[in-house]
Amino acid sequence: xxxxxxxxxxxxxxxxxxxxxxxxxxxxxxxxxxxxxxxxxxxxxxxxxxxxxxxxxxxxxxxxxxxxxxxxxxxxxxxxxxxxxxxxxxxxxxxxxxxxxxxxxxxxxxxx
Amino acid sequence: xxxxxxxxxxxxxxxxxxxxxxxxxxxxxxxxxxxxxxxxxxxxxxxxxxxxxxxxxxxxxxxxxxxxxxxxxxxxxxxxxxxxxxxxxxxxxxxxxxxxxxxxxxxxxxxxxxxxxxxxxxxxxxxxxxxxxxxxxxxxxxxxxxxxxxxxxxxxxxxxxxxxxxxxxxxxxxxxxxxxxxxxxxxxxxxxxxxxxxxxxxxxxxxxxxxxxxxxxxxxxxxxxxxxxxxxxxxxxxxxxxxxxxxxxxxxxx
Numbered sequence: 001x002x003x004x005x006x007x008x009x010x011x012x013x014x015x016x017x018x019x020x021x022x023x024x025x026x027x028x029x030x031x032x033x034x035x036x037x038x039x040x041x042x043x044x045x046x047x048x049x050x051x052x053x054x055x056x057x058x059x060x061x062x063x064x065x066x067x068x069x070x071x072x073x074x075x076x077x078x079x080x081x082x083x084x085x086x087x088x089x090x091x092x093x094x095x096x097x098x099x100x101x102x103x104x105x106x107x108x109x110x111x112x
Numbered sequence: 113x114x115x116x117x118x119x120x121x122x123x124x125x126x127x128x129x130x131x132x133x134x135x136x137x138x139x140x141x142x143x144x145x146x147x148x149x150x151x152x153x154x155x156x157x158x159x160x161x162x163x164x165x166x167x168x169x170x171x172x173x174x175x176x177x178x179x180x181x182x183x184x185x186x187x188x189x190x191x192x193x194x195x196x197x198x199x200x201x202x203x204x205x206x207x208x209x210x211x212x213x214x215x216x217x218x219x220x221x222x223x224x225x226x227x228x229x230x231x232x233x234x235x236x237x238x239x240x241x242x243x244x245x246x247x248x249x250x251x252x253x254x255x256x257x258x259x260x261x262x263x264x265x266x267x268x269x270x271x272x273x274x275x276x277x278x279x280x281x282x283x284x285x286x287x288x289x290x291x292x293x294x295x296x297x298x299x300x301x302x303x304x305x306x307x308x309x310x311x312x313x314x315x316x317x318x319x320x321x322x323x324x325x326x327x328x329x330x331x332x333x334x335x336x337x338x339x340x341x342x343x344x345x346x347x348x349x350x351x352x353x354x355x356x357x358x359x360x361x362x363x364x365x366x
Binding site for chain 2: 054058065083091
């Protein structure tokens with residue numbers, strides 16, 4: 001997963017490939033890297049997501065809890081209709097903001 | 113503009129597309145298995161790890177199927193086929209009339225602290241090597257359980273239950289802290305021991321517990337109105353009334 005610092009407040013994590021239990025270490029490392037400094041919003045880019053099972057959803061929950069405990073916010077973009085459906089089924093969309101593009105997500109993050 | 117052919121559309125679907133359930137706003141029940149109580153299931157919303165009241169726990173139960181020449185897919189297939197039989201007596205599951213497949217609902221009749229709890233779970237994900245169920249409003253837990261099998265580094269197949277859930281409301285949270293948590297752990301330990309025995313294996317079940325979020329979510333304190341235990345108790349107490357009504361209805365129809 002690549003990490004990009006957009007500005008002082010916002011970092012983007014490009015999620016690629018598969019999001020399963022095996023991705024836990026990689027995802028948390030990416031978060032640690034993204035969260036360095038005074039970042040208060042983490043944006044997950046799901047354009048490169050190819051596969052996610054229920055363990056992957058569990059990872060997102062763990063990540064979200066960690067982000068909230070740091071008083072940060074989690075935003076997402078690049079979700080296909082299928083993966084938006086999954087976030088809806090698991091009711092993660094109650095707590096994770098979903099946007100259509102990186103521009104919109106970052107604009108929203110900057111406004112927080 | 114060229115429209116996609118069905119083949120093109122299918123190719124663009126992610127690999128996991130067929131394994132996930134469709135979204136529904138509220139649980140739907142077409143047929144109720146004999147003996148199951150459709151109480152606290154139909155019309156309820158599914159609730160995940162973010163919608164409950166209590167501390168969020170991740171509990172991972174594992175049993176190594178040492179000596180069993182069985183693949184993860186074979187383990188999960190047997191698990192789906194024999195799911196109700198693997199449960200202890202105080203936690204009865206009624207399987208869907210079709211299969212443990214995405215979107216299906218499993219009814220539950222359990223006892224917690226001697227109290228009846230009629231509820232259910234919805235299968236939100238199922239593939240060859242795992243299936244995941246999500247709880248509805250009123251269930252003791254808010255979250256999901258994943259039942260899976262995988263091969264360890266030494267090639268031994270391991271069966272696993274992983275729960276990521278919170279107590280749904282303050283009553284359940286108190287219950288879990290006093291006795292419920294141990295009861296629940298016994299249930300899943302029993303299930304894995306039964307599954308292992310199905311393959312002729314008698315190995316210990318290990319448990320790892322991680323408190324993912326120690327904070328209580330007071331914004332969900334009103335979940336108590338949906339408490340399946342309380343509603344199940346009322347349902348049970350009302351059984352004589354339902355019997356009398358049924359008797360009157362049968363007499364009227366003659």
